[in-house]
Amino acid sequence: DTAVSQTPKYLVTQMGNDKSIKCEQNLGHDTMYWYKQDSKKFLKIMFSYNNKELIINETVPNRFSPKSPDKAHLNLHINSLELGDSAVYFCASKWRGGPGELFFGEGSRLTVL
């Protein structure tokens, strides 16, 4: 079983559309994250959720709205997609009180045309 799973793996869409990426972890972790990796391969944190509560929002445009229905899920909804949103989005999870080991999903490649 995949520990951190994301869907879809690939997403191609037009500018202006709204899309969602889903993430689920079956590790029993209480903290989940979204990271963005752009074309230059920089991996940057976007959001952090602990027990469904938003902890970190790294100056991400409000077109991005994470939603955590429960501890095991953290979905990312993006409104009015722009060309610059094209990237690979990674979900990750950990125990808040743990040693810091993050478990990452395989990524969702978003292409905005």
Add this chain to the structure above:
Amino acid sequence: DAKTTQPTSMDCAEGRAANLPCNHSTISGNEYVYWYRQIHSQGPQYIIHGLKNNETNEMASLIITEDRKSSTLILPHATLRDTAVYYCIVRVSGGGADGLTFGKGTHLIIQP
């Protein structure tokens, strides 16, 4: 979190030990050294972490200098599957909801 400096890229022959250096001269006393790697098109993968003692697990060894200003990740018998970008990250104890800040990393290429 303290910043780290890593070489942009390195080559290593298959079967040899790969030694990846990392400088973190501004590391604080309560900051750990973490290593992750990202194989092409996959999510980052945790390798190892340590505070001041050397650490070893099934994947690698971590050697931290006595002054903690630098460290070396050692892959004892590199294989082609070890070709990846390796990230050295320093941060305070893993507790808390703070994520990790990834730099540019070292692109390690294992040559057959």
